[in-house]
Amino acid sequence: MATSIPHFLLLFLFAIQCIHAQSNEEHGCIAAEVSNSGLDFLKNLLVEKAESSLVPLELPVITKSAKIPVVGNVQMVLSNITIETIHVTSSTVKSGDTGIVIDVSGATANLSMDWKYSYNTWLLPISVSDKGRATIQVEGLEIGLTLSLKTVEGSLKLSLLECGCYVNDISIKLDGGASWLYQWLLDAFEDKIGSAVEDAVPSKIKDAIVKLDNLLQTLPKEVPVTDIASLNVTFVNDPLLSNSSLDLEIDGLFSAKNEVSLLSTNKRHRFIQDSFSCKEADKMVAISLHEDVLKSASSVYFEASKMHWIVDNVPDQSLLNTAGWRFIIPQLYKKYPNRDMNMNLSAFSPPIIEVEKQQIRGKIPLDVVIDVLDADEVIPVACISIVISTSVSAEISGNTISGSVKLNDFTMSLKWSNIGDFHMRLIQTLMSTTLKTVVLPYINLKLSKGIEIPSFHGYELRDPQLLSEDSWIVICSDVASVEAVQNLPGFLSM
Ligand SMILES: *[C@@H]1O[C@H](CO)[C@@H](O)[C@H](O)[C@H]1NC(C)=O
Ligand SMILES: *[C@@H]1O[C@H](CO)[C@@H](O)[C@H](O)[C@H]1NC(C)=O
Ligand SMILES: *[C@@H]1O[C@H](CO)[C@@H](O)[C@H](O)[C@H]1NC(C)=O
Ligand SMILES: *[C@@H]1O[C@H](CO)[C@@H](O)[C@H](O)[C@H]1NC(C)=O
Ligand SMILES: *[C@@H]1O[C@H](CO)[C@@H](O)[C@H](O)[C@H]1NC(C)=O
Numbered sequence: 001m002a003t004s005i006p007h008f009l010l011l012f013l014f015a016i017q018c019i020h021a022q023s024n025e026e027h028g029c030i031a032a033e034v035s036n037s038g039l040d041f042l043k044n045l046l047v048e049k050a051e052s053s054l055v056p057l058e059l060p061v062i063t064k065s066a067k068i069p070v071v072g073n074v075q076m077v078l079s080n081i082t083i084e085t086i087h088v089t090s091s092t093v094k095s096g097d098t099g100i101v102i103d104v105s106g107a108t109a110n111l112s113m114d115w116k117y118s119y120n121t122w123l124l125p126i127s128v129s130d131k132g133r134a135t136i137q138v139e140g141l142e143i144g145l146t147l148s149l150k151t152v153e154g155s156l157k158l159s160l161l162e163c164g165c166y167v168n169d170i171s172i173k174l175d176g177g178a179s180w181l182y183q184w185l186l187d188a189f190e191d192k193i194g195s196a197v198e199d200a201v202p203s204k205i206k207d208a209i210v211k212l213d214n215l216l217q218t219l220p221k222e223v224p225v226t227d228i229a230s231l232n233v234t235f236v237n238d239p240l241l242s243n244s245s246l247d248l249e250i251d252g253l254f255s256a257k258n259e260v261s262l263l264s265t266n267k268r269h270r271f272i273q274d275s276f277s278c279k280e281a282d283k284m285v286a287i288s289l290h291e292d293v294l295k296s297a298s299s300v301y302f303e304a305s306k307m308h309w310i311v312d313n314v315p316d317q318s319l320l321n322t323a324g325w326r327f328i329i330p331q332l333y334k335k336y337p338n339r340d341m342n343m344n345l346s347a348f349s350p351p352i353i354e355v356e357k358q359q360i361r362g363k364i365p366l367d368v369v370i371d372v373l374d375a376d377e378v379i380p381v382a383c384i385s386i387v388i389s390t391s392v393s394a395e396i397s398g399n400t401i402s403g404s405v406k407l408n409d410f411t412m413s414l415k416w417s418n419i420g421d422f423h424m425r426l427i428q429t430l431m432s433t434t435l436k437t438v439v440l441p442y443i444n445l446k447l448s449k450g451i452e453i454p455s456f457h458g459y460e461l462r463d464p465q466l467l468s469e470d471s472w473i474v475i476c477s478d479v480a481s482v483e484a485v486q487n488l489p490g491f492l493s494m
Contacts, residue, residue, distance in 0.1 A: 028236040029290040030252030033245045036095075038284030041479060043093035043102055050086075054204050057083040059111075059196040064188055071180060074119040078189060081113040081196065086141070095241040099148040099161050107141040109197065115177070115185070132176040134185070138197060140168030145205060149241070154221055154234035156248075158213040163202040167194040222255075225451075229254045229300045252289065253296040256304060281465065283476040291471050294353040301350075308346030314438050319430065322372065328426045331419050332381060336372045344369040345439065348385065353392070355468050360392040362405055366439075367415060368431075382417040384427070386410050388435060396466040396475060402450030407440055458482050 034042070059081040068074050089106040113136065118129035146161040170190050174182055221234045232251040240247040301307055311320075318324035320341045326333040345366050352363040366386045372379045390405040412424055412431060453461060464477035 026236060028249035028251050029293045029296075031247060031249045031288045033247050033286040033288070035245050035282070035284055035286070036093075037282060038479065039093045039095060039100070039246060041284055043091065046102070047088050047091050047104070050205070050208065051088060053208065054201070055083050055086055057200055057204055059083070059193075059200050062189060062192050062196065064192070066184075066188060068119075068180065068184060072119050074117050074184075076115070076117045076184075076188070078193070079114050079116070081111060081193070083109050083111050083197065083200070085110045094243070095246050096243055097241065099146045100241065100246070101144070101146050104141070104143040107143065109138040109141055111136040111138065111193070111197075115174070115181075117181070130177060130181075132174060134172055134174045134177075136173075136193060137171045138167055138169070138194075139171070141197070141201075142166040142168070143201060143205070145202075147209070149239045149246070151235040151238050154236070155219065156216045156235055156239070158209060158216055160206055160209040163205050165198045165201040167197050170194055224257060225254070228256060228304050228306070229297060230257050252293050254293065254300050255296065256300050281476055283463075283465070284478045285476075287475045287477070289473045289475075291353055291355040291473075294355075294473075295350070298353060299350040302347055303350075305346075307351075308344070309442070310342055310344050311434070311438050311442075312340075312342040314434065316433070316437070319434065325430075328430060329419065329422045331422075332372075335419060336374060336379075336381075340373045342371050342373065342378075343434070344371055344380070355471050355473055357469055358467075360394060360468055360473070361408075362390045362392045364388045364390065364443075381419050382422075383415040384412050384424075384431070385415045386412040386431065386435075388439070390440075394466055394468070394473065396464045399453045399460050399464075400450040401453065401466070401475075403447040404444050405440060405447065407435055410435060 062078040062081070063076065065073060065075045086107055086109045088104050089108070091102065091104040091106075094101045094103075113134055114131065115134055116129070116131040118127050120127045143163070143165045145163040148159050148161050150157045150159075170186075170193060172182070172185055172190075174185070219233075221232065222230045223233055224230045232253050232255060234251045235249065236251055237249050314320055316324075320343075322333045322336050322339045322341060325341075345368050347365060348367045349365050351365070354361045354363075364387070366388065367383055368386055369380050369383045372381050388410045389408040391408055392403050392405050394401060394403045396402075410431070412428075414422070414424060458481050459479055460482055461475070461477040462480040464475050467474045467476070
């Protein structure tokens with residue numbers, strides 16, 4: 001059960017954070033709560049993977065000698081005993097105080113083996129021997145395992161606490177061989193074959209869990225999300241197991257690539273998820289993002305000076321000519337008559353995002369430098385600082401999170417001017433028009449493209465819903481393989 005398992009784990013993990021309990025504990029900013037249906041989904045993937053990766057499984061050679069009536073003293077060797085296939089028909093998963101408990105209550109296994117016997121009989125002067133192959137069917141194979149999941153140095157550590165296997169029933173089919181052999185095999189070897197299976201399966205599962213754990217250790221602690229920003233996916237706190245969910249937390253802050261985040265993981269309050277409706281919706285996973293995640297992303301972009309742009313094209317182009325400002329700032333027109341202008345907008349501090357119940361507020365602090373274009377020269381004439389207050393609505397559709405902002409109000413002040421003082425009140429209307437017709441549509445255009453949540457090695461969110469609560473954005477979703485969608489009939493996948 002090796003290579004592809006961690007990928008879906010990653011998907012859940014990536015999704016997560018900011019949960020629980022003991023006071024003074026540091027909390028991550030992204031939390032994932034994997035519900036019982038999510039655990040079931042993971043368990044099914046594991047079982048599917050195990051069916052193929054546990055086999056072929058070789059069992060040790062079994063030898064036995066016995067006195068058979070009429071025949072005499074027989075020496076028998078079963079070798080090359082191999083479990084060829086395992087098929088699980090029913091299994092359950094439970095999370096609880098002790099760990100994650102997986103119970104396989106119904107499995108069948110097919111084995112093959114070589115048999116060989118020899119004996120001396122008083123009837124003949126030589127020893128008699130024969131050999132052949134046999135197939136064995138094991139019915140009612142029961143397997144139980146308890147897994148523990150801890151956080152060690154920022155990675156998840158998976159270990160096997162207990163594993164047991166029990167064989168209910170064995171049937172053997174011989175290819176050739178004498179008729180007495182069959183009954184004798186059953187009588188003499190049934191238990192031995194059964195206990196060989198009971199020993200071999202848990203030890204193979206143990207190896208598989210060690211491999212899976214090694215893969216978890218190799219998961220990156222930071223994943224690139226855009227060309228300048230990475231997300232810290234370091235696990236914080238131990239996973240929290242309850243009878244209804246598995247909760248995981250990751251640091252969840254953005255930083256510029258290869259740099260330490262400017263924000264620190266501080267003591268955030270425990271996240272009370274019980275009030276959310278993910279459970280009612282019976283979704284596999286609830287991914288909670290603290291507003292600090294958005295803050296960290298916003299400061300990465302701010303620090304990278306990505307938040308600036310030049311406005312030189314507006315619906316009412318007269319706004320970008322000193323003639324249009326003639327009656328508002330006469331001295332500007334006087335100094336530069338009939339010159340084209342542009343506005344150089346840049347954020348002067350990172351936008352502030354606050355998540356509240358049912359709404360998200362954004363404050364965008366902008367410096368607007370008014371430039372006059374004189375021949376080949378760009379002459380900055382004044383700078384106005386504006387703080388725009390917006391309502392943000394976020395939407396999730398398919399695997400894309402997008403948003404739009406609505407202007408609530410704005411405040412402004414003159415930062416500096418080369419053309420003397422002028423009354424802010426006079427340019428209020430002008431700025432309002434510029435914000436509504438140019439700045440916000442531009443921001444909305446960017447936001448509408450959204451961020452695509454990457455699919456993880458073939459698994460993606462399915463029917464996600466997004467809600468906002470005090471300081472938290474919560475995405476409730478199912479998870480499915482990308483292929484499952486592609487395989488749907490055309491009318492469903494449109
Ligand atoms: C063991 O059995 C397999 C088939 O299950 C066969 O391919 C292989 O050659 C056998 N090995 C030996 C050593 O007989
Ligand atoms: C085991 O063998 C039987 C009979 O040959 C077959 O019907 C069954 O599907 C096999 N089971 C598995 C798990 O391959
Ligand atoms: C889960 O445990 C709580 C107590 O911790 C109990 O009240 C509840 O009934 C349990 N739920 C299930 C499904 O076992
Ligand atoms: C990632 O988060 C962990 C835990 O909060 C922290 O110790 C580590 O310094 C962070 N790494 C970066 C690159 O910010
Ligand atoms: C825009 O203004 C910023 C300072 O606010 C300045 O650093 C930048 O060079 C200006 N860009 C242009 C193209 O004028």
